[in-house]
Amino acid sequence: MDIIKLIYTHHRQAFLQMFALTLLSGALGIGTLSYINHYLLQDNQLHGGLGGFVLLLLFYFVAASVAQIQLARIGQNFIYQTQTQFVKRIMDSHDAQIQHIGKAKILASLSSDVRSLSFAFTRLPELVQGALFTLACSLYLMILSFKLFVVVAILMTAMIAGTHFVVKRHYSSFRQMRHAEDDIQSHYETTLNGHKELKLNRFRAERFYRETFLPQAQMRRDAHIQADSYHAIAINWGNSVMLGAVGVIFYLSMQYHWASLSDAATITMIVLFMRAPLTAAIGALPAIMQSQVGLQALKNLGLVDYQPHFHSDFRLPENWQRIRLQQITYAYPVQGGQHFSLQPIDLTIERGETLFLIGGNGSGKSTLSLVLSGLYTPTSGKIFVDDIEITEENREAYRQLFASVFTDFHIFEQLMDGMGNDVADEQISAWLNHLQLSDKVKIEQKRILNSKLSQGQRKRLALMIAALEQRSIMILDEWAADQDPQFRRVFYENLLPLLKNQGYTVFAISHDDKYFHHAQRIVSMKNGVLQQLDSESAKNVADENSRAA
């Protein structure tokens, strides 16, 4: 199974430890049974054997407990590793891939697949223990009575074959369940993100609930019931065969003298002793199969492999002078028969300039800013920093030149500069002043304490966070769109010049034609085609866009 291979390849030490511990507790269990048969079931040895028996029992208790505790420790470490590595892999994956997969699928994987993998790992010892116990017990049985061993082996084969038959059906239920999980996660998100709309329109709420959500929830419930039913059948089939074996052993021993009474009692004990681990092994199968489905779902996400480091060794010159885009294109994957692509773009950005990108809705402005920042890898064309071409080796270092406020920005409460160091309190209060947030935002130990602000205020906070990073180039995607007219003016007339004076290169997407004269240079985007403009033609483009709107 892939899951066992994965654990063995990536967690070999833990797996071998677990195997050895399981073996030890199994061997001690069998040893105890053999002791009972050899000493306690023989009348003449009874007195001499009791002390040794107590010692052996004590040893079994201590060793089995230590093994179990150790197994729990290994299991929890595995869960910790799986969860933390998954989050790091999300961080390292390409932004375009994350957008393509979608939040709902990733969250479903985090909550369902990572958990099922971890759960399988903790159940794996039971499977291994069950298999080892069965093997060891069979060997011991063979020594006691070969004929009874053959009978038990036939019954066990029937049991395993029956279980296998049921388990195969079980697997398809898991695949159905996992499929429903993605949809349900996305419906949870819709319920929370669209809460206001659903509250205001109860008919929409009712239709969403009845027509979209309930069918998926029902499908998941039915698949669960089916899976649980198969599981119950497998367990009870196993139990029944084992109990049947006890009856058959006594019957054959008493009626046909295949074994003495004491051997029959020991064989029965062995069979009953085997029952618990074997039932546990069968019980572990669903978790292991579920993890197999989870493992496939995780693979399908296409995240990059786990890397422990955060930084590449590559550094670009801090005093770079120009960034040059040469024949850059970017094509989104085809969706519903349509797909947008940037046409070959040539653009040079000089260090320290303030450049505006304008254009109508859907023309490709945000796409270009994402390509420029290195978050999207161009489909074709080249990017140069001075004369250094940006490739896979230095793309990570290239991204470190940028700070941004995109339209879907996130506010991180911890304030830091672009190298991850604390920023001076004076710088923080200066930016709070510039952004007229001093009375609104409380900061303690370089942490923002109240980020529950209006949308316009949150965007000001995002600008402060980006500015404090002191990266050489700043991308602002329609930053002023949520600002009131007074602060919009402050932004264009005071803040942009301030950023320029502080040495920032600003790449701003803007629809505010009133302020176009504050740009040193304006470029316009139309249907993915980029055009350089003077401020007069920029005004004409803006007029055209507003007439079209």
Ligand SMILES: Nc1ncnc2c1ncn2[C@@H]1O[C@H](COP(=O)(O)OP(=O)(O)OP(=O)(O)O)[C@@H](O)[C@H]1O
């Ligand atoms: N993740 C995506 N997958 C596929 N197509 C996309 C994706 N994101 C955007 N697009 C398409 O790319 C085109 C350009 O989108 P983009 O967001 O770059 O436009 P924009 O100029 O920034 O628009 P706006 O002014 O409305 O923000 C749009 O037509 C859109 O349908």
